Amino acid sequence: MPVFNFLKSKKIVGLDIGSFALKLVELKPKKKGKDTVFELISLGYEPVPYQSIVEGSIMDSTAVVDAIQHIFYESKSRTNQLSFGVSGSSVIVKRIEVQRLSPNEMHEHILWEARPHIPFTPEEVNIDYEVIESDDIHPERVGVILAAVKKEKLNDYLNIITISDKIAQVIDLESFAILNSVLENYEMYRQRSIAIINVGATITNVVISKNGHPVFVRDIAFGGNQFTDLIQKELNLKYEKAESVKKGRQVEGVSPAAVKPVINLIFNELKNEISKTFEFYRSNTTEGRIDNILISGGTANLETIVDFFSQEFDIPVEVVNPFNNIEINPKKFDLEFIKDMAPVFNVAMGLALRAVGDLK
Numbered sequence: 001m002p003v004f005n006f007l008k009s010k011k012i013v014g015l016d017i018g019s020f021a022l023k024l025v026e027l028k029p030k031k032k033g034k035d036t037v038f039e040l041i042s043l044g045y046e047p048v049p050y051q052s053i054v055e056g057s058i059m060d061s062t063a064v065v066d067a068i069q070h071i072f073y074e075s076k077s078r079t080n081q082l083s084f085g086v087s088g089s090s091v092i093v094k095r096i097e098v099q100r101l102s103p104n105e106m107h108e109h110i111l112w113e114a115r116p117h118i119p120f121t122p123e124e125v126n127i128d129y130e131v132i133e134s135d136d137i138h139p140e141r142v143g144v145i146l147a148a149v150k151k152e153k154l155n156d157y158l159n160i161i162t163i164s165d166k167i168a169q170v171i172d173l174e175s176f177a178i179l180n181s182v183l184e185n186y187e188m189y190r191q192r193s194i195a196i197i198n199v200g201a202t203i204t205n206v207v208i209s210k211n212g213h214p215v216f217v218r219d220i221a222f223g224g225n226q227f228t229d230l231i232q233k234e235l236n237l238k239y240e241k242a243e244s245v246k247k248g249r250q251v252e253g254v255s256p257a258a259v260k261p262v263i264n265l266i267f268n269e270l271k272n273e274i275s276k277t278f279e280f281y282r283s284n285t286t287e288g289r290i291d292n293i294l295i296s297g298g299t300a301n302l303e304t305i306v307d308f309f310s311q312e313f314d315i316p317v318e319v320v321n322p323f324n325n326i327e328i329n330p331k332k333f334d335l336e337f338i339k340d341m342a343p344v345f346n347v348a349m350g351l352a353l354r355a356v357g358d359l360k
């Protein structure tokens, strides 16, 4: 029998394995009166070499393993346990409605009802779900968001985590993580209909929530890489230079006036994709209202994104600060860095919150 049960005080970090960069967040829950507040314990950001992960598939495992080991080392996290998220083409997310049964019967019932909606055999996928209570739905029925992840893809991620000497304790949908983070950081959005748009490098996650529950989730294969690619092509630049130009930095021989129309062209494409998603949501639910749009992900740092989306959708738009309600010791962390990079950490924050939440 162990003298100390270290597992009881198990610490878990949220690790966002993005194709552009890994992000790590570790939190500690603290009691403050009746409430639980969270304190930041460790934070990490580690770029992933270009094309090591393409559309959610790991192409260069050595590079990803190195990056995982490095981010843990740099962030000085003392744990090897993590939660990570899945998104994109390896995940099928569907919203269904099922008859309301007793809590004991619900699990089997949902899995049975899920079968015709998942275009794979049960052996090929792992299925998870979240029950949604909504006044759109008849009281005898409940809404369910189903998520099926291809085991093959999941195993690729689990393998690199094992090779990195880490242990995956929790697997979540990136979209649920994003929502979790927003609801923890902005209490007012627990009472509203909001759309969170997380624009990464290759994937844009859209999650719509009503009164604090997810009602619609979709991942669009579109992101910041599209801006870089077109800047590269139109202005005849190397990848690194195109990235700098996109981020608004001065690059010799490139005038900002030449960049703007290229960025606007991609913004329009992104807007069209998001509009299609909103239309689909509106046509599939009785209540299609969206009160606020919140944007996160690396591409939320594009200077004109808030103005562009506000004008196009005529809904108030705001960039998410996933540290809004999180206690941070200024002696331990670089507040300037956190302020500049905040929206990038939305997924990792949600994963960290989920991890500590599961331990409570």
Ligand SMILES: Nc1ncnc2c1ncn2[C@@H]1O[C@H](COP(=O)(O)OP(=O)(O)OP(=O)(O)O)[C@@H](O)[C@H]1O
Binding pocket: 016, 017, 018, 019, 020, 021, 022, 199, 200, 201, 202, 203, 204, 223, 224, 225, 228, 243, 246, 247, 248, 297, 298, 299, 300, 301, 302, 303, 344
């Ligand atoms: N200051 C900035 N201005 C504009 N774009 C930026 C800025 N900083 C980062 N980006 C872009 O954000 C994207 C990376 O965002 P993020 O870290 O959220 O992606 P990821 O999670 O690694 O990727 P994915 O989830 O799509 O695989 C890149 O396309 C990058 O060029």
Ligand SMILES: [Mg+2]
Binding pocket: 016, 017, 018, 019, 200, 201, 347
């Ligand atoms: Mg991402």
